[in-house]
Amino acid sequence: MDYARPTELEEALGLLWARRWTIIAGGTDFYPALGAGPLKDDVLDINGLSALQGIAETEEHFVIGARTSWSALLRAPLPPAFDMLKQAAREVGSVQIQNTGTVAGNLCNASPAADGVPPLLALDAEVALSSAEGTRHLPLSAFILGNREIARAPHELVTAIRVPKASAAGRSSFVKLGARRYLVISIAMAAARLVLDGRQVAEVAIAVGSCSAVAQRLSALEARLKGADAAALPPLIDAYDFPELTPIDDVRGTAAYRRQAAREIVMRAVAGLLDAAGQGGLAA
Ligand SMILES: Cc1cc2nc3c(=O)[nH]c(=O)nc-3n(C[C@H](O)[C@H](O)[C@H](O)COP(=O)(O)OP(=O)(O)OC[C@H]3O[C@@H](n4cnc5c(N)ncnc54)[C@H](O)[C@@H]3O)c2cc1C
DSSP: OOOOOOSHHHHHHHHHHHHHOESSSSSSTTOOOOOOOOSSSSSGGGGGGGGGOEEEEEESEEEEEOOOBHHHHHHSOOOGGGGHHHHHHHHHHOOOHHHHHHHHHHHHHTTTOTHHHHHHHOOOOOOEEEEEEEEEEHHHHHHHOOOTEEEEOTEEEEEEEEEEEGSSSSEEEEEOOSSSSOOOOSSSEEEEEEEEETEEEEEEEEEEEESSSSSSHHHHHHHHHTOOOOHHHHHHHHHOOTTTOOOOOBTBBBBHHHHHHHHHHHHHHHHHHHHHHOEEEEEO
């Protein structure tokens, strides 16, 4: 096998153009997936690419470089709309995992239980895919195609995740349900972002993970909540039947439990945001 650790993006893209490599960032998904077996693939280690490190701001976007770790994200000064992503960051494994694992690696691994996906869906995030031919941007919802399946071509590298500033409005909250409090794979998780105009919902984005092969935005629920009075949100959530979700039975929980849990954690996420906005005490 070959191992390459380029220090320039162009060099990395040139290598990917020439032949197939397995990309490694923090390695916190990559190494456990290897199990006890030997390393057989040619490995392209992106940890020498300083250009992919950190979070930058352009006129229209917040740009999270592909080498940004969960810990670096937690330290970054970002608007409250990113609180849900930071809350998810604190839930990714342990501090050691957060120091090493990257936000982009979480998306590329495309686990149904990836904690980063629901918050980034609720931020309308896009994924930057670069190759020797240039860069294209895909909405996150079009990047993750299925369980462990992404829209990356073999010669492409994910270089960044970008969040439109127009979507970085309001307050946000993330609620994760696991079998224990820490170091646990999600049974279900919910991310919610809410913009209130007085008592009225001006904007709302809600996504649920671990209840379908790919985390889902709850667009039909969002449509019902938009324009509603804050007091109407809990009954509207309660009455919703979550058609976007297709949970399965597995060792962590049954489909029926996940469906019930999804309603509860969406309710808690939204209730928390109403409390923070001084519109609390309204949730059932
Ligand atoms: C003990 C433990 C606990 C964990 N707990 C959680 C948890 O609670 N929640 C959770 O969501 N995850 C958890 N994880 C999984 C993991 O830590 C995260 O998914 C992490 O964000 C992965 O990032 P990474 O940089 O380590 O990815 P890597 O392991 O380096 O890569 C993951 C995959 O993405 C690909 N990849 C990485 N970067 C790029 C890129 N720039 N372009 C193209 N492809 C790329 C790799 O080829 C690989 O297929 C845990 C892992 C461990 C070991």
